[in-house]
Amino acid sequence: MTTVGNGGRHGPDGGGKPGSGAPLTLTKKDFASDQEVRWCPGCGDYAILSTFRAFVPELGIPPEQMVFVTGIGCSGRFVYYMDTYGVHGIHGRAPAIATGVATARPDLSVWVVTGDGDALSIGGNHLIHALRRNVNVKILMFNNQIYGLTKGQYSPTSEEGKVTKSTPFGSLDHPFNPVALALGAEASFVARTVDVDRQHLTGVLRRAAAHDGAAFVEIYQNCNVFNDGAFLALTGKESKGLNQIRLEDGEPVKFGPDGARCVAVEFDGTLRIADTADTPEELVYVHDSGHANPAPAFALAHLSSGPTEPTALGVFRDVRRPVYGELMDRQIALATEKLGRGDLGKLLHSGDTWVVEDGGVPTGPLPS
Amino acid sequence: MPTKTVEQKERVVVRFAGDSGDGMQLTGDRFTNATAVLGNDLATLPDFPAEIRAPAGTLAGVSAFQIHFASQDIVTPGDAPNVLIAMNPAALQTNLRDLEPNGTLIVNEDAFVDRNLEKAGYASNPLEDGSLDGYRVYRVPMTSITVRATEGMGLTKKEAERSKNMFALGLVSWMYSRPTDVTTKWVEKKFNRKPDILRANLAAFRAGYNFGETTELFAHTYEVKPAPALPGTYRNIAGSTALAWGLVAASVRSGLPIFYSSYPITPASELLHELSRHKNFAVRTLQAEDEIAAIGAALGASFAGQLGVTGTSGPGLDLKQETISLAVALELPLIVVDVQRAGPSTGMPTKTEAADLLAALYGRHGESPLPVVAASTPANCFDTALEAARIAVKYRTPVILLSDTFLGNSSEPWRLPDVDGLPEIDPHFATQVNHDDGFMPYLRDENLARPWAVPGTPGLRHRIGGLEKEDVTGNISYEADNHERMTKLRAAKVAKIADDIPLLEVDDETGDAELLVLGWGSTFGAIRGSVRRTRRSGKKVAHAHLTHLNPWPRNIEEVLRRYRRVLIPEMNTGQLSMLIRARFLLDAESYTKVQGQPILAADMDEQITRRLTR
Numbered sequence: 001m002t003t004v005g006n007g008g009r010h011g012p013d014g015g016g017k018p019g020s021g022a023p024l025t026l027t028k029k030d031f032a033s034d035q036e037v038r039w040c041p042g043c044g045d046y047a048i049l050s051t052f053r054a055f056v057p058e059l060g061i062p063p064e065q066m067v068f069v070t071g072i073g074c075s076g077r078f079v080y081y082m083d084t085y086g087v088h089g090i091h092g093r094a095p096a097i098a099t100g101v102a103t104a105r106p107d108l109s110v111w112v113v114t115g116d117g118d119a120l121s122i123g124g125n126h127l128i129h130a131l132r133r134n135v136n137v138k139i140l141m142f143n144n145q146i147y148g149l150t151k152g153q154y155s156p157t158s159e160e161g162k163v164t165k166s167t168p169f170g171s172l173d174h175p176f177n178p179v180a181l182a183l184g185a186e187a188s189f190v191a192r193t194v195d196v197d198r199q200h201l202t203g204v205l206r207r208a209a210a211h212d213g214a215a216f217v218e219i220y221q222n223c224n225v226f227n228d229g230a231f232l233a234l235t236g237k238e239s240k241g242l243n244q245i246r247l248e249d250g251e252p253v254k255f256g257p258d259g260a261r262c263v264a265v266e267f268d269g270t271l272r273i274a275d276t277a278d279t280p281e282e283l284v285y286v287h288d289s290g291h292a293n294p295a296p297a298f299a300l301a302h303l304s305s306g307p308t309e310p311t312a313l314g315v316f317r318d319v320r321r322p323v324y325g326e327l328m329d330r331q332i333a334l335a336t337e338k339l340g341r342g343d344l345g346k347l348l349h350s351g352d353t354w355v356v357e358d359g360g361v362p363t364g365p366l367p368s
Numbered sequence: 369m370p371t372k373t374v375e376q377k378e379r380v381v382v383r384f385a386g387d388s389g390d391g392m393q394l395t396g397d398r399f400t401n402a403t404a405v406l407g408n409d410l411a412t413l414p415d416f417p418a419e420i421r422a423p424a425g426t427l428a429g430v431s432a433f434q435i436h437f438a439s440q441d442i443v444t445p446g447d448a449p450n451v452l453i454a455m456n457p458a459a460l461q462t463n464l465r466d467l468e469p470n471g472t473l474i475v476n477e478d479a480f481v482d483r484n485l486e487k488a489g490y491a492s493n494p495l496e497d498g499s500l501d502g503y504r505v506y507r508v509p510m511t512s513i514t515v516r517a518t519e520g521m522g523l524t525k526k527e528a529e530r531s532k533n534m535f536a537l538g539l540v541s542w543m544y545s546r547p548t549d550v551t552t553k554w555v556e557k558k559f560n561r562k563p564d565i566l567r568a569n570l571a572a573f574r575a576g577y578n579f580g581e582t583t584e585l586f587a588h589t590y591e592v593k594p595a596p597a598l599p600g601t602y603r604n605i606a607g608s609t610a611l612a613w614g615l616v617a618a619s620v621r622s623g624l625p626i627f628y629s630s631y632p633i634t635p636a637s638e639l640l641h642e643l644s645r646h647k648n649f650a651v652r653t654l655q656a657e658d659e660i661a662a663i664g665a666a667l668g669a670s671f672a673g674q675l676g677v678t679g680t681s682g683p684g685l686d687l688k689q690e691t692i693s694l695a696v697a698l699e700l701p702l703i704v705v706d707v708q709r710a711g712p713s714t715g716m717p718t719k720t721e722a723a724d725l726l727a728a729l730y731g732r733h734g735e736s737p738l739p740v741v742a743a744s745t746p747a748n749c750f751d752t753a754l755e756a757a758r759i760a761v762k763y764r765t766p767v768i769l770l771s772d773t774f775l776g777n778s779s780e781p782w783r784l785p786d787v788d789g790l791p792e793i794d795p796h797f798a799t800q801v802n803h804d805d806g807f808m809p810y811l812r813d814e815n816l817a818r819p820w821a822v823p824g825t826p827g828l829r830h831r832i833g834g835l836e837k838e839d840v841t842g843n844i845s846y847e848a849d850n851h852e853r854m855t856k857l858r859a860a861k862v863a864k865i866a867d868d869i870p871l872l873e874v875d876d877e878t879g880d881a882e883l884l885v886l887g888w889g890s891t892f893g894a895i896r897g898s899v900r901r902t903r904r905s906g907k908k909v910a911h912a913h914l915t916h917l918n919p920w921p922r923n924i925e926e927v928l929r930r931y932r933r934v935l936i937p938e939m940n941t942g943q944l945s946m947l948i949r950a951r952f953l954l955d956a957e958s959y960t961k962v963q964g965q966p967i968l969a970a971d972m973d974e975q976i977t978r979r980l981t982r
């Protein structure tokens with residue numbers, strides 16, 4: 001518990017870790033607000049919301065200890081549907097606002113929900129800096145590879161050549177690889193999952209929640225109105241078995257029917273998709289999300305150039321690094337130990353002062 | 369030893385000018401402290417070069433520091449210096465035009481060599497060509513005496529030369545009978561880990577002092593008696609320090625930790641530097657990735673129950689406006705400090721201006737009203753920061769606090785307030801459900817302020833956002849009448865603050881002034897000084913100064929209408945005067961100056977005299 005060094009009164013200022021305290025029996029109802037959910041019928045956001053509500057009670061965090069911060073976009077509506085504390089901010093700035101919340105109050109469980117445009121276009125700067133600082137926020141990026149709310153322009157994750165309202169002749173932009181971007185920003189936790197796979201999504205959320213510090217989770221989310229089927233290769237009944245590359249720690253990465261395909265380690269250290277039959281067992285990549293070097297995770301992120309072909313899903317990286325808010329609390333504690341608890345009178349009188357005795361002739365108020 | 373006479377002076381303005389590597393700011397600062405301790409009233413103004421590392425000896429590299437001290441209370445750093453210390457030709461070139469006719473000019477003769485003269489654009493040596501005949505010139509070989517005085521102390525010639533500013537300080541300290549122990553003690557403390565430098569600095573300082581005393585060059589010293597002042601403990605304070613301390617005081621008086629996040633920008637960085645030193649007051653400082661992040665994090669901290677503050681200058685204010693409008697919608701406490709500088713765009717980053725008033729008041733889209741306050745003197749920055757915090761917390765609103773380069777950098781003596789007498793600020797957090805149907809985040813109190821319920825409080829969970837909210841419940845609403853009601857409620861809340869601020873006071877000694885000078889911000893000193901001075905010569909002139917730019921004090925119209933003529937001086941092209949004219953259909957006159965320099969008392973003398981010929 002941190003205390004405030006000012007005048008003896010305390011503002012809300014830290015406390016235990018999220019989830020500490022008496023065990024609680026919470027249910028999904030405790031987290032559902034009374035607001036009517038208003039996404040387009042069939043939108044992938046429903047699946048994510050429903051999975052999240054079903055999952056969150058297991059964390060044992062009282063809903064008043066949770067804060068959702070969202071940006072602008074269809075995904076931004078998420079905040080209104082969770083009966084926790086919440087801020088619906090402005091376009092792209094949720095990671096910045098959440099940085100303030102989480103740094104001021106390390107006792108809270110802070111979640112950001114953002115979209116591909118929100119997080120990677122207008123808010124790209126805040127995203128990378130929140131990740132690099134390792135602020136204790138869990139960032140869920142709903143990637144539908146389109147601008148949903150503004151009715152269908154291409155986004156920074158749309159594939160090259162994408163035909164949209166703003167690109168009738170096809171987009172010229174090369175897309176971001178969000179997982180690679182997060183890794184490049186020194187994120188300590190990076191994962192990818194899909195909206196409709198409840199079990200996988202839950203597993204990833206569980207790992208993210210357990211992670212100390214910033215967690216970046218890319219969730220492929222179907223926008224059935226403006227970009228329907230973008231992730232069919234990974235979600236279709238038949239295709240998903242062919243294309244989902246599941247990352248499990250300690251396991252050799254194999255996929256496809258009977259594990260016929262695998263991720264092979266090349267002699268130059270890069271990774272490549274290969275036929276298992278042609279690959280010596282010791283050259284099949286064994287996943288380790290805790291690897292000190294981000295290079296394997298980066299290579300996994302680049303196995304595919306988009307979700308239309310075999311693509312890695314799961315936790316790419318999960319390493320420990322000092323957490324920003326806790327660092328700041330510690331610095332305050334150390335400074336207080338060294339300098340003594342702040343005393344305003346002492347501060348004002350520090351340095352050179354001089355005294356005018358009673359005999360000083362008052363000449364009316366000084367300019368202050 | 370020649371005997372020197374002591375001449376009494378009422379007021380003196382001294383300017384130290386040299387290359388930015390010559391340590392002029394430090395020299396000025398030390399001279400200021402010795403002056404303050406002596407009990408003179410004073411005001412200071414540094415003038416930094418725009419380039420951090422301009423080539424040595426060039427005009428762009430000149431750095432100056434001006435101090436005005438007197439045996440009477442004074443309110444401005446002074447206009448034309450009486451004494452100019454020029455450490456090199458470039459310093460002479462850029463500062464001579466300000467020196468009063470027949471003023472005292474002390475030059476470092478050693479620096480007037482061909483190479484330096486050329487860099488400063490002199491075709492011939494001004495010390496030789498008669499161009500300085502209108503001044504009392506003292507040629508002092510400061511560099512060579514300093515090198516001689518520090519001989520045998522194990523310093524290289526270059527290191528030794530670096531102490532020449534201490535020589536200048538010693539000489540001017542002697543001239544104005546400043547105490548030496550203040551400076552000596554400071555040098556001893558500052559360099560206690562570098563004994564060589566310590567000895568050299570002391571030696572140079574003493575050499576300068578003794579030079580004045582022993583050479584026949586100087587016939588007399590001057591004495592400026594202590595200024596009469598209210599009893600109390602005083603210190604000298606710069607505006608940026610006062611502002612930072614005001615925020616710390618707001619934290620102490622509210623129990624709310626300060627969360628200050630900012631992106632470095634001249635001249636607001638000083639606030640970040642100062643606040644980051646006070647972690648033992650539980651001040652959290654965050655150097656954000658940009659100005660948008662800085663205000664976003666501050667707003668997030670406010671939502672979480674701390675006092676979010678962000679500081680910036682003009683270009684940063686532009687970037688913050690979208691988030692300020694979010695704060696207007698969220699109705700959360702937030703302080704945005706704008707230390708104004710000359711614009712547009714990057715403008716003149718180290719030069720002063722006060723042209724962000726309209727941006728502060730109206731720089732956002734939609735109807736987005738918020739309170740705006742402006743500091744008027746360096747020490748007043750402390751009070752204004754406290755006032756901004758009081759309003760922000762009580763009314764759950766973002767507040768813009770305007771300062772400027774001139775205020776931030778200049779300093780004055782400050783009679784230290786009694787900490788227990790400072791206003792208390794009650795955060796008044798919501799702890800209970802406020803309605804039969806549950807917690808209503810937009811159910812307002814008698815001040816129209818909404819409850820501040822912070823995360824972690826059981827039973828008060830709620831979501832707020834930038835989308836228009838339904839009155840009382842805070843739920844999203846696009847309903848026509850509701851939007852109009854909410855627009856008016858937000859405006860009414862800000863307008864109502866007028867009932868909670870002091871009335872506009874007028875400095876009108878005889879009560880029969882014909883001309884009212886209405887000021888705001890850092891023009892205070894120049895206006896007050898000039899009004900007093902011109903009154904002594906019979907001018908019927910009064911002065912009123914606005915701290916609250918939105919809302920204005922309730923009696924402002926009544927005050928303005930009391931005077932036949934109203935003059936509004938501003939360091940912009942007439943922003944307040946436009947507002948006053950528009951609001952009251954009143955023929956206020958505008959005097960404007962946008963030269964990157966403060967309005968001077970002399971400017972005001974002329975403006976006032978011109979309007980009051982009788």
Ligand SMILES: Cc1ncc(C[n+]2csc(CCOP(=O)(O)OP(=O)(O)O)c2C)c(N)n1
Binds near residue numbers: 072073119142146149
């Ligand atoms: C400053 C600003 N610029 C533009 C917009 C308009 N806008 C709102 S959402 C959005 C894009 C959202 O895309 P994404 O983040 O992918 O979210 P989605 O709707 O797809 O979930 C844009 C451009 C805005 N609200 N604010």
Ligand code: SF4
Binds near residue numbers: 042043074223226
């Ligand atoms: S536009 Fe797309 S992303 Fe937005 S709610 Fe509709 S389906 Fe979902």
Ligand SMILES: [Mg+2]
Binds near residue numbers: 115143145147
């Ligand atoms: Mg999108």
